[in-house]
Amino acid sequence: MIAAMLDEALAAFERRLAERVGEHPACSLLREALDYHFGLGAFGPVRRGKRLRPQMLFRFAFQLGARIECALDAAAAIEILHNYSLVHDDIEDRDELRHGRPTLWARYGVAQAINAGDAMCAISFLALAESERELGPARGLAAVRELHEAHREMCNGQALDLAFESRAAVTFDEYLEMIAGKTSALFGAASALGAICAEADAAAVERARRFGREYGMAFQIRDDILGIWGDESLTGKRIAGDIARRKWSFPIVWALAQPACVARETVASMYASGRSLERNEVEAVRNALDELAARTACEHAIAQRLDTLQRFGDNDLYRFAADSLG
Amino acid sequence: MIAAMLDEALAAFERRLAERVGEHPACSLLREALDYHFGLGAFGPVRRGKRLRPQMLFRFAFQLGARIECALDAAAAIEILHNYSLVHDDIEDRDELRHGRPTLWARYGVAQAINAGDAMCAISFLALAESERELGPARGLAAVRELHEAHREMCNGQALDLAFESRAAVTFDEYLEMIAGKTSALFGAASALGAICAEADAAAVERARRFGREYGMAFQIRDDILGIWGDESLTGKRIAGDIARRKWSFPIVWALAQPACVARETVASMYASGRSLERNEVEAVRNALDELAARTACEHAIAQRLDTLQRFGDNDLYRFAADSLG
Numbered sequence: 001m002i003a004a005m006l007d008e009a010l011a012a013f014e015r016r017l018a019e020r021v022g023e024h025p026a027c028s029l030l031r032e033a034l035d036y037h038f039g040l041g042a043f044g045p046v047r048r049g050k051r052l053r054p055q056m057l058f059r060f061a062f063q064l065g066a067r068i069e070c071a072l073d074a075a076a077a078i079e080i081l082h083n084y085s086l087v088h089d090d091i092e093d094r095d096e097l098r099h100g101r102p103t104l105w106a107r108y109g110v111a112q113a114i115n116a117g118d119a120m121c122a123i124s125f126l127a128l129a130e131s132e133r134e135l136g137p138a139r140g141l142a143a144v145r146e147l148h149e150a151h152r153e154m155c156n157g158q159a160l161d162l163a164f165e166s167r168a169a170v171t172f173d174e175y176l177e178m179i180a181g182k183t184s185a186l187f188g189a190a191s192a193l194g195a196i197c198a199e200a201d202a203a204a205v206e207r208a209r210r211f212g213r214e215y216g217m218a219f220q221i222r223d224d225i226l227g228i229w230g231d232e233s234l235t236g237k238r239i240a241g242d243i244a245r246r247k248w249s250f251p252i253v254w255a256l257a258q259p260a261c262v263a264r265e266t267v268a269s270m271y272a273s274g275r276s277l278e279r280n281e282v283e284a285v286r287n288a289l290d291e292l293a294a295r296t297a298c299e300h301a302i303a304q305r306l307d308t309l310q311r312f313g314d315n316d317l318y319r320f321a322a323d324s325l326g
Numbered sequence: 327m328i329a330a331m332l333d334e335a336l337a338a339f340e341r342r343l344a345e346r347v348g349e350h351p352a353c354s355l356l357r358e359a360l361d362y363h364f365g366l367g368a369f370g371p372v373r374r375g376k377r378l379r380p381q382m383l384f385r386f387a388f389q390l391g392a393r394i395e396c397a398l399d400a401a402a403a404i405e406i407l408h409n410y411s412l413v414h415d416d417i418e419d420r421d422e423l424r425h426g427r428p429t430l431w432a433r434y435g436v437a438q439a440i441n442a443g444d445a446m447c448a449i450s451f452l453a454l455a456e457s458e459r460e461l462g463p464a465r466g467l468a469a470v471r472e473l474h475e476a477h478r479e480m481c482n483g484q485a486l487d488l489a490f491e492s493r494a495a496v497t498f499d500e501y502l503e504m505i506a507g508k509t510s511a512l513f514g515a516a517s518a519l520g521a522i523c524a525e526a527d528a529a530a531v532e533r534a535r536r537f538g539r540e541y542g543m544a545f546q547i548r549d550d551i552l553g554i555w556g557d558e559s560l561t562g563k564r565i566a567g568d569i570a571r572r573k574w575s576f577p578i579v580w581a582l583a584q585p586a587c588v589a590r591e592t593v594a595s596m597y598a599s600g601r602s603l604e605r606n607e608v609e610a611v612r613n614a615l616d617e618l619a620a621r622t623a624c625e626h627a628i629a630q631r632l633d634t635l636q637r638f639g640d641n642d643l644y645r646f647a648a649d650s651l652g
Contacts, residue, residue: 024478027503030485088444092437111418111488114440118414119481121447125474129467138463141455144470148451152350155445159356162437177353 002062002316009058009068009075010051016072017079020127026119029108033116034123037083037104047099052324053078053190056215059317060194060208070134071197074143077128078190080120081147085154085186087117092162093245121151135197143196146205150189157181161248168272170248172257176217178248183223184216191215211312215321218305222325224249225298228286243282246271250301251294252285263288328388328642335384335394335401336377342398343405346453352445355434359442360449363409363430373425378650379404379516382541385643386520386534396460397523400469403454404516406446407473411480411512413443418488419571447477461523469522472531476515483507487574494598496574498583502543504574509549510542517541537638541647544631548651550575551624554612569608572597576627577620578611589614 018040026034039046054075061071089095090103091110097103105113128147132140160178164170170178191212195205227242227249242249248271255267266288270281277285289295302325309321344366352360365372380401387397415421416429417436423429431439454473458466486504490496517538521531553568553575568575574597581593592614596607603611615621628651636644 026482027486027489029489030482033485088440092440110436112485114414114418115481115484115488118447119478119485121444122474122478122481125451126471126478129471129474132467136463137467141458141463141467141470144467145452145455148448148455152445152448152452155441155448156352156356158441159359159438159445160353162441163353163355 005062005068006058012068012072013054013075017076020076021123024123030116030119033104033108033112053082053186056187056190056212057194059320060191061197064195064198064200064204066198073127073130074193074197077124077147078193080124082186084117084120084124087113139196143193146189146192150185153181153185164248170253172253175248175253179217179220183220184213187216188213214305214308218302218325221250221298221302224251225295229295240282240286243285244277250298251289254297255289255292255294258292263291331388331394332384338394338398339380339401343402346402347449350449356442356445359430359434359438379408379512382513382516382538383520385646386517387523390521390524390526390530392524399453399456400519400523403450404519406450406453408512410443410446410450413439465522469519472515472518476511479507479511490574496579498579501574501579505543505546509546510539513542514539540631540634544628544651547576547624547628550577551621555621566608566612569611570603576624577615580623581615581618581620584618589617
């Protein structure tokens with residue numbers, strides 16, 4: 001039953017997302033930037049993300065008894081807020097490609113892209129506030145608070161990520177604090193919003209939030225793997241771009257926590273260089289990570305998080321988590 | 327009576343603002359950036375803005391019967407959101423000074439400044455959501471919607487302002503649309519939030535919003551005057567920086583709408599140059615504006631807006647508007 005609802009909800013979600021992005025008055029350049037980013041109007045269709053946050057939201061909502069209509073605006077809101085963070089992160093990380101297309105700043109310049117991201121943030125919360133029609137004001141406001149709390153945590157995680165760029169070493173605890181904010185908080189909010197849309201009690205909302213956060217940690221480690229060993233044609237990003245920019249991803253932090261050996265020192269010295277890495281240096285780091293079996297360590301860390309998710313005792317949610325991290 | 331309440335409220339406001347900015351967990355760099363911007367902790371005290379938006383909010387709130395406590399979180403929220411927009415605008419406009427100090431991006435870099443601005447946005451709305459304690463969820467959510475609607479309009483105005491940078495001409499209507507979004511919307515929200523804090527009815531909220539918007543238009547024209555003829559020691563900005571960057575401010579748009587003459591052509595040709603203006607070129611534009619009596623035209627436009635504000639029939643509010651625009 002929930003599988004059929006999900007299919008219907010995801011189709012309705014795409015329509016609602018386009019409606020919420022498109023319904024506000026905007027000058028022609030801002031309209032174009034929004035349409036370009038979301039692949040709407042003259043810019044569609046484009047390759048899309050997997051809508052994992054809306055999927056997570058819907059799964060908790062439907063499992064806890066919500067109707068589709070009750071969850072659509074919240075799902076649109078979380079996807080729009082996620083995209084606002086992508087637009088700003090791409091500027092901050094100087095990423096020029098996403099899903100194989102120029103990022104918003106690469107196409108419209110930094111100034112317009114900062115501002116278009118800001119507009120997405122406003123549009124996200126205006127969509128979420130529309131939940132009031134179905135959920136009433138108390139749950140509508142609780143939803144706003146939930147999502148802005150995650151928004152604040154995302155900024156904290158991103159501040160750490162940026163600060164780490166000039167560091168010669170990052171500990172595991174620091175890495176975990178960074179991804180808890182940058183990635184995990186929004187998955188936590190997605191799950192919690194699903195429960196709020198189902199008018200669940202505080203304990204169920206908290207349980208959903210914990211599931212989403214745990215999933216988010218595993219998701220980021222998987223994303224870190226793709227950022228180093230991923231197929232460019234699938235990720236739409238530059239191969240091993242995370243290494244070139246000396247990003248402190250899981251495999252790197254793990255490698256530097258290993259006992260001294262030649263491979264570890266290769267990674268350490270490259271990351272202490274204080275500059276972007278050349279193609280041959282990126283290869284050297286990747287070879288060193290392979291020698292250390294860093295990828296196996298990542299897979300192990302993901303498996304541990306999945307074990308925790310399995311102990312929530314919900315097989316449908318666990319299968320979704322395991323499949324999407326597979 | 328309202329004057330005494332205002333003094334008390336503005337003192338309590340400064341404490342509430344510091345509390346709301348400081349209460350969230352943040353990594354050391356984000357904390358430092360927030361403290362630096364707001365002049366808190368080790369960075370205080372600094373020269374501050376005039377808190378005009380909180381003042382406007384308080385005036386409507388108290389006049390319509392609100393207690394101070396009911397309006398403090400909304401006042402903190404609107405001031406924090408205003409500062410978020412300043413932080414992003416300074417990046418987008420490449421402004422390196424504000425109130426005589428380096429702007430956030432000039433000190434911490436563009437990436438951290440974008441992100442710190444984003445964090446301010448989240449903190450603003452988390453503060454506003456706290457209004458629920460005094461106002462209940464329905465008015466709390468109405469307040470969130472009011473402020474995010476203004477947030478969205480601000481982004482639209484800023485998109486226009488940025489787009490105008492590469493234009494050879496901007497009409498009066500285009501200029502008015504730009505400042506209606508960029509400046510006037512947030513003053514409208516300040517006034518409307520004041521009415522919401524007083525649990526006023528929809529008609530009173532709408533009336534307050536209209537007053538604030540009209541005031542905001544006049545405020546921007548006054549700001550345009552200061553941007554060209556202002557005293558650097560008072561504005562804390564570069565003299566005539568708006569001309570150097572060929573910003574389409576009221577005096578410029580007005581000058582280009584005048585019949586052809588040498589002074590008009592001077593302004594037109596400099597603004598059609600497609601590049602930043604040198605010091606002697608800025609002087610030439612300013613001399614041409616003086617010759618055209620553009621400043622008198624600005625004062626006339628402000629006086630017209632003040633006439634409209636006077637017709638609202640509230641002498642206290644009118645005096646505040648007139649004095650703060652004087």
